[in-house]
Amino acid sequence: MKPVRVIEGRAVPLERSDVDTDQIIPSDWLKRVERTGFGRGLFSEWRDDPGFILNDQRYVGANILVAGPRFGTGSSREHAVWALMDYGFAAIVAPSFGDIFRNNSSKQGLVIVHLAQEDVDELTRIVKEDSTRLVLIDVDQMVVEVPETDWQRSFALDPLIRERLLNGWDDIGLTMRREASITAYEARSDAPTLEGVFDDAGHVVAH
Amino acid sequence: MAGQTLFEKIWNQHVVASPDGEATILYIDLHLVHEVTSPQAFDGLRLNGRRVRRPDRTLATADHNVPTDPITTPVNDPVSRRQLEALEENCHEFGITVFPRGHENQGIVHIIGPELGVTQPGMTIVCGDSHTSTHGAFGALAFGIGTSEVEHVLATQTLPQQKAKTMAVTVNGKAPRGVSAKDIVLAIVGRLGTGGGAGHVIEYRGEAITDLSMEGRMTVCNMSIEAGARAGLIAVDDTTIAYLRGRPSVPEGDAFDERALHWRSFTSDEDAVFDAEIVLEASEIVPYVTWGTNPAQVVALDGVVPSPDQFEDPDERNSTERSLAYMGLTPGEPIRSIPVDVVFIGSCTNSRIEDLRAAAAVAQGHLVAAGVRALVVPGSHRVKRQAEEEGLDQIFLAAGFEWREPGCSMCLGMNPDQLGAGQRSASTSNRNFEGRQGRGGRTHLVSPVVAAATAVLGHFASPEDVGA
Numbered sequence: 269m270k271p272v273r274v275i276e277g278r279a280v281p282l283e284r285s286d287v288d289t290d291q292i293i294p295s296d297w298l299k300r301v302e303r304t305g306f307g308r309g310l311f312s313e314w315r316d317d318p319g320f321i322l323n324d325q326r327y328v329g330a331n332i333l334v335a336g337p338r339f340g341t342g343s344s345r346e347h348a349v350w351a352l353m354d355y356g357f358a359a360i361v362a363p364s365f366g367d368i369f370r371n372n373s374s375k376q377g378l379v380i381v382h383l384a385q386e387d388v389d390e391l392t393r394i395v396k397e398d399s400t401r402l403v404l405i406d407v408d409q410m411v412v413e414v415p416e417t418d419w420q421r422s423f424a425l426d427p428l429i430r431e432r433l434l435n436g437w438d439d440i441g442l443t444m445r446r447e448a449s450i451t452a453y454e455a456r457s458d459a460p461t462l463e464g465v466f467d468d469a470g471h472v473v474a475h
Numbered sequence: 476m477a478g479q480t481l482f483e484k485i486w487n488q489h490v491v492a493s494p495d496g497e498a499t500i501l502y503i504d505l506h507l508v509h510e511v512t513s514p515q516a517f518d519g520l521r522l523n524g525r526r527v528r529r530p531d532r533t534l535a536t537a538d539h540n541v542p543t544d545p546i547t548t549p550v551n552d553p554v555s556r557r558q559l560e561a562l563e564e565n566c567h568e569f570g571i572t573v574f575p576r577g578h579e580n581q582g583i584v585h586i587i588g589p590e591l592g593v594t595q596p597g598m599t600i601v602c603g604d605s606h607t608s609t610h611g612a613f614g615a616l617a618f619g620i621g622t623s624e625v626e627h628v629l630a631t632q633t634l635p636q637q638k639a640k641t642m643a644v645t646v647n648g649k650a651p652r653g654v655s656a657k658d659i660v661l662a663i664v665g666r667l668g669t670g671g672g673a674g675h676v677i678e679y680r681g682e683a684i685t686d687l688s689m690e691g692r693m694t695v696c697n698m699s700i701e702a703g704a705r706a707g708l709i710a711v712d713d714t715t716i717a718y719l720r721g722r723p724s725v726p727e728g729d730a731f732d733e734r735a736l737h738w739r740s741f742t743s744d745e746d747a748v749f750d751a752e753i754v755l756e757a758s759e760i761v762p763y764v765t766w767g768t769n770p771a772q773v774v775a776l777d778g779v780v781p782s783p784d785q786f787e788d789p790d791e792r793n794s795t796e797r798s799l800a801y802m803g804l805t806p807g808e809p810i811r812s813i814p815v816d817v818v819f820i821g822s823c824t825n826s827r828i829e830d831l832r833a834a835a836a837v838a839q840g841h842l843v844a845a846g847v848r849a850l851v852v853p854g855s856h857r858v859k860r861q862a863e864e865e866g867l868d869q870i871f872l873a874a875g876f877e878w879r880e881p882g883c884s885m886c887l888g889m890n891p892d893q894l895g896a897g898q899r900s901a902s903t904s905n906r907n908f909e910g911r912q913g914r915g916g917r918t919h920l921v922s923p924v925v926a927a928a929t930a931v932l933g934h935f936a937s938p939e940d941v942g943a
């Protein structure tokens with residue numbers, strides 16, 4: 269993944285809670301075998317509604333999504349992250365997130381900004397009042413701010429995730445540095461394997 | 476020093492390395508794979524010239540996309556067909572055992588792991604699917620992962636992990652008659668809310684839990700994710716061991732008894748301390764129906780549709796209004812008076828043999844109400860075969876239910892089994908999200924017996940309502 273240090277752009281206020289990953293990218297879109305092109309499916313059931321905020325001309329091109337509590341709960345589909353990023357979002361600001369969604373985001377470089385509910389409400393108010401406001405997210409300093417106002421908040425980021433974001437590190441590469449430990453673990457583990465359970469055609473081999 | 480929780484025991488036994496300042500590298504004993512969340516992971520392997528480290532710890536099945544029509548019917552949707560083909564090609568290329576559509580061992584990934592006995596106590600199990608928590612019923616640490624992590628496990632057989640917190644959910648006392656495992660877990664999700672379990676691994680305990688069969692325990696652990704939890708666990712006991720005996724991938728004879736002895740160590744120590752704890756009284760649990768668009772929005776079958784005014788929190792009031800509008804419901808309406816268009820008995824929550832037996836017992840001798848479409852979708856070919864041996868298919872067919880081939884089916888409507896816009900279902904699945912079963916569809920989650928009774932009467936109903 270690409271390193272992410274600073275995200276600067278406009279923010280769109282979603283003002284919805286419990287946005288599960290089925291809403292972010294409906295299952296119809298999950299049949300694809302590619303990793304790209306999911307942006308068109310983002311919130312696709314809501315986008316038919318002309319009143320939906322992403323259809324509001326004032327917020328076109330925004331790259332920060334401000335949402336309500338429990339964003340990204342439900343299904344483990346990483347397609348939700350791919351869809352948000354393919355559409356153009358680089359960060360999500362919300363009071364809480366689904367665990368797997370948060371994990372998936374960190375693998376792709378989608379920045380998760382976890383703020384208190386009041387702070388999310390304030391940021392929502394600011395960008396509702398003026399859709400042209402620039403919002404700045406500094407991953408290194410772990411600060412989100414609206415320049416030219418005095419609104420600035422710190423947010424917490426797992427130190428490992430922060431480092432990975434800043435360096436654009438690939439997890440598999442990181443783990444493979446521990447290959448010797450994995451091999452040693454395998455030598456001492458007696459957990460059963462599927463060896464000899466199924467034949468080549470997947471039928472159970474009789475005992 | 477306090478004793479260890481079940482979670483800590485499994486965790487500690489799987490630590491490959493915990494380098495200072497870095498995430499723990501956790502070994503994964505079993506990786507289950509399906510067609511939807513794996514193609515991009517296999518692509519990543521190819522792109523980087525990597526191989527699958529342990530094909531002997533990896534098992535794949537087709538489930539999400541498969542049509543449930545007779546297997547002689549081709550897969551008409553070209554995108555679904557491509558995905559199903561890709562699974563087979565990838566597994567052949569990388570040497571992984573795969574059960575394609577129609578294979579005797581094929582079925583929903585969380586049904587086949589346990590029934591084949593590949594899910595065993597004390598294991599770490601992952602799958603690119605949030606309902607991997609199902610396998611926790613066996614005292615295994617099982618959790619859902621995203622596609623990048625699928626690729627990571629394929630390549631390294633490990634995952635970098637932050638240790639989760641632990642939560643004990645105790646359900647005291649005996650469950651009243653007519654209350655099923657599904658009602659118990661709906662009560663728990665209703666109590667915790669969709670975020671209440673976030674960051675935690677839940678261990679379910681108490682008499683009402685240990686009284687459950689393995690099928691019921693799987694139903695409970697399955698929906699852990701609906702409370703936001705990473706995983707669900709239930710300690711190993713006689714029920715666990717009895718279920719595993721004779722399964723295709725467990726040893727036989729003395730070797731089995733030796734294994735079983737080891738398995739029995741997977742319980743929490745008596746003095747183990749959990750980070751959080753909640754207690755429910757089984758006597759207060761009743762049959763439930765969800766009324767809204769998240770699984771925590773539950774109400775008693777005997778109750779009425781709630782009103783937004785009942786909620787003080789403005790956010791909750793707001794989301795209640797939105798849910799009611801989407802669901803097309805009016806506050807105060809008795810749940811029993813709500814008519815349904817479709818009844819779906821299936822999914823990794825409730826499509827095991829016991830679920831089908833329970834539903835068949837209610838449906839027997841009755842007819843599906845006029846205008847209602849009712850589907851029974853067994854969780855796997857093995858479940859289907861056993862049900863047919865027991866004559867359950869004939870009971871369902873005589874009552875006017877459709878008897879389908881196994882798969883995820885209408886749980887998420889990736890195959891042709893979908894709700895139409897505005898159609899209302901009673902579904903034994905786990906998610907009532909907007910559009911989950913088809914665009915504009917309205918889903919109510921229920922137990923298998925409530926689903927069967929609802930099919931017969933055409934509105935939400937209990938087995939007693941049909942005289943069962």
Ligand code: SF4
Pocket residue numbers: 538539583584585604606822823824882883886887904905
């Ligand atoms: S049955 Fe439903 S919840 Fe279970 S794995 Fe399939 S789609 Fe997911």
